[in-house]
Amino acid sequence: MKNLIRTVAFVLLLASCSNDDNLELVAFDNPEVSLNIPSDFPELNSAVYNNLPTQYGIELGEKLFFDNKLSADNTISCSTCHIQKNAFSDHNKKAIGIENRIGLRNVPPIQNMAFMQFYNWDGSKLKLEDQPLVPIITHEEMDSSILEVIGKIEDDEDYIELFYKAFGDEEITPDRIYNSIAQYEYTLISSNSKYDKVKRGEGETFTEEEAQGYAVFKEKCISCHSTELFTDQSFRNIGFPLNSNSEEAGRSRVTGDIKDYMSFRVPSLRNIEYTAPYGSFGQFATLKDLLDYLSNGVLEADNLDPILKDNDNRISLTDEEKNNLISFLKTLSDKEFIGQ
Amino acid sequence: MKNSRRYLLISLIVLGFMSCSDDDVPVANNVTLEFNNTFEDNTIVLGDATSSEATVHTSDAGQVHHFSELKYVISNIRLIKEDGTEIPYNVNDLDKGATVVDQSKEATLQYVLSDIPSDEYVQIKFGLGVKTELNNLDQASFPDFYAVAGANDTQMHWEWGTGYRFTKIEGFYDTDNKELSIHTGSTIEGEEGSYTQGVDAYRDITLDLPTNAIVGSGSPKIKIKADFDYLLSGNSYTITLVSTTDITNNATPSAHTATEMMKFVDNIGGNGDTDITGMFSITAVEN
Numbered sequence: 001m002k003n004l005i006r007t008v009a010f011v012l013l014l015a016s017c018s019n020d021d022n023l024e025l026v027a028f029d030n031p032e033v034s035l036n037i038p039s040d041f042p043e044l045n046s047a048v049y050n051n052l053p054t055q056y057g058i059e060l061g062e063k064l065f066f067d068n069k070l071s072a073d074n075t076i077s078c079s080t081c082h083i084q085k086n087a088f089s090d091h092n093k094k095a096i097g098i099e100n101r102i103g104l105r106n107v108p109p110i111q112n113m114a115f116m117q118f119y120n121w122d123g124s125k126l127k128l129e130d131q132p133l134v135p136i137i138t139h140e141e142m143d144s145s146i147l148e149v150i151g152k153i154e155d156d157e158d159y160i161e162l163f164y165k166a167f168g169d170e171e172i173t174p175d176r177i178y179n180s181i182a183q184y185e186y187t188l189i190s191s192n193s194k195y196d197k198v199k200r201g202e203g204e205t206f207t208e209e210e211a212q213g214y215a216v217f218k219e220k221c222i223s224c225h226s227t228e229l230f231t232d233q234s235f236r237n238i239g240f241p242l243n244s245n246s247e248e249a250g251r252s253r254v255t256g257d258i259k260d261y262m263s264f265r266v267p268s269l270r271n272i273e274y275t276a277p278y279g280s281f282g283q284f285a286t287l288k289d290l291l292d293y294l295s296n297g298v299l300e301a302d303n304l305d306p307i308l309k310d311n312d313n314r315i316s317l318t319d320e321e322k323n324n325l326i327s328f329l330k331t332l333s334d335k336e337f338i339g340q
Numbered sequence: 341m342k343n344s345r346r347y348l349l350i351s352l353i354v355l356g357f358m359s360c361s362d363d364d365v366p367v368a369n370n371v372t373l374e375f376n377n378t379f380e381d382n383t384i385v386l387g388d389a390t391s392s393e394a395t396v397h398t399s400d401a402g403q404v405h406h407f408s409e410l411k412y413v414i415s416n417i418r419l420i421k422e423d424g425t426e427i428p429y430n431v432n433d434l435d436k437g438a439t440v441v442d443q444s445k446e447a448t449l450q451y452v453l454s455d456i457p458s459d460e461y462v463q464i465k466f467g468l469g470v471k472t473e474l475n476n477l478d479q480a481s482f483p484d485f486y487a488v489a490g491a492n493d494t495q496m497h498w499e500w501g502t503g504y505r506f507t508k509i510e511g512f513y514d515t516d517n518k519e520l521s522i523h524t525g526s527t528i529e530g531e532e533g534s535y536t537q538g539v540d541a542y543r544d545i546t547l548d549l550p551t552n553a554i555v556g557s558g559s560p561k562i563k564i565k566a567d568f569d570y571l572l573s574g575n576s577y578t579i580t581l582v583s584t585t586d587i588t589n590n591a592t593p594s595a596h597t598a599t600e601m602m603k604f605v606d607n608i609g610g611n612g613d614t615d616i617t618g619m620f621s622i623t624a625v626e627n
Contacts, residue, residue, distance in 0.1 A: 124500060126529050126536060133477065138499040145490070147479050174480050246521070246593070254527045256539040256602050 030054045030165055035114060038191035039200075040228045042115045047127040053183040056166035061184030063162065064177060069152040070135075071098050071142035078135065078181070081107045084339050087271035088188065093282025097141035104140075104247050106282045109275050111337065112268065114186040117233055121264045121280050122251045128182040133174075146174045190270050190337040191228075198331070206331065213328025216321045223307055230269035230332070236305040237263040239298025239313060243281045250280075259303050273333045287329060291322045365556035371419065371453045371461075372561040375441050376623065377410055380569050386410060386443055389517040399572035401580040405520065407511035410443035410568070411496060413489070413504055414451065415474075416467035416544070419553070421459050429453050434474055434485035440496055441566075458556035462549055468609040468618065469506030469542040472528055477502050498525040506541050507608065509571070513594060518583050520594040522571070524605050539602055543609025546616045554627045561626040566608075570619035574607025 082088040088110035095103035251260035284290040379397035387394025394406040415438035430437025489496035527538035553560040581594040610618035
């Protein structure tokens, strides 16, 4: 009944505007927003084509992303853990959610999601639209449920209007929530780092150190951290210190395959300067720590990646190489993306 | 006018009853499924680490163990007539056709199927777990089952997999009572016929009834035994539990790393191929 009154009111509202032709157009128009696809980026995930971002879909998704109402006690939003100035990650070792509960893993950045074929450290989700329900219901994250969320927003005038504008009627459904959040995330594209500008010939050049770091990178890192996203999106065990939580099995908790035990999706290295600590549960405080570890030798495992196994379980690096690598990695920082 | 319609209705109802009254069978009746969770022939008593009442069992590998928590999901229930016709019981509605059997809650050990067409049934099929099409924690479609499964004392939501836990077993093993924690659930992704990744932990169980269940004037009870001896000593695997995360020595972690989950799934739910009963059997049909 309430809905009906609301709909009638809305129609009346629109009707009352209809003297003004322009306004009427605005009210019903929800244009597609084309993604700014950087050159040489990998293929889009095909799910994007089924959920193409629209002006109001994005706006709604952004509002939801920043809304504490998505958590049981209205204290945690997606943006609590996915903070823009950290390239939408945070600075905790493991995620901290509702009532300071500590999760299993480190918060990954949310960037260039449209080009990823697997989500989360273990690739458990293949479509971004399937992802938002996880934090909403997870005990250590938001500890809510989708109907609880809908219950909290369905009487909010701003949401009613946005659902109407985004989807043509004001019905609030779980799928519309997931889709709009994903649409917003699709727009979070980072491609304006110094590295990009050098590559595009926009007047910037690498310093000597950065150039040498890039050379080391191409020699020792690019077999995994490849493509313009700096990940080949494969799953590998590279012998990082193990998470002792019995829930953790890496990729094998998805595939049930022992060969995937403690393998993780190769992370993108874009904006790595802003996403410390590093590793699937924040094992490394700094890039230097991580490179020291790789260079000193990693944990042995049956399924240790051959690139390490065939090289004495290490990627040996001199101090100079480490410094140069870090300089290069910092050229992947995109100030515009983190809003600075 | 209103009154006369009411009279008509009453007389119709009375007529309806009268026509049945000389021993005619109703068109449908209840069937009760009664679950008895055992170690071989002993009904399981739950208990904490030092409990003296808990039923202790020894696996084929020689490990003593007992449980403090024992839960599993039954769904997709079908009764099969003599001519092979399947009568599905709300198989696409988790609110009406799925249940969490919880050893700590007496009431959950009986599940009443209502409105089963009067007939003789020779076989029952059901799922241990939730079939993939319905296994997405769709609270909007099935709020009741979502609530039952997600209750604080039940915890059958598999959050990261956005599906249901199919079994949740907590307990202790070896004489020093190390913790065991075995959870199962599906991670399968994609559409049927073209799955893209993950494992399917749903198991379809088929059990012949030792005597026909006669639904009609009577409402039979089918007694189902779930023998958790199979968990560690099943048809598929003889499992030795270890507490380390070292899974290279062919032993199975006692906690839910999921890597070795399918061993437990095949043991209690069958491998879906040569074994379609797993730990389940029918001990009796009471007509």
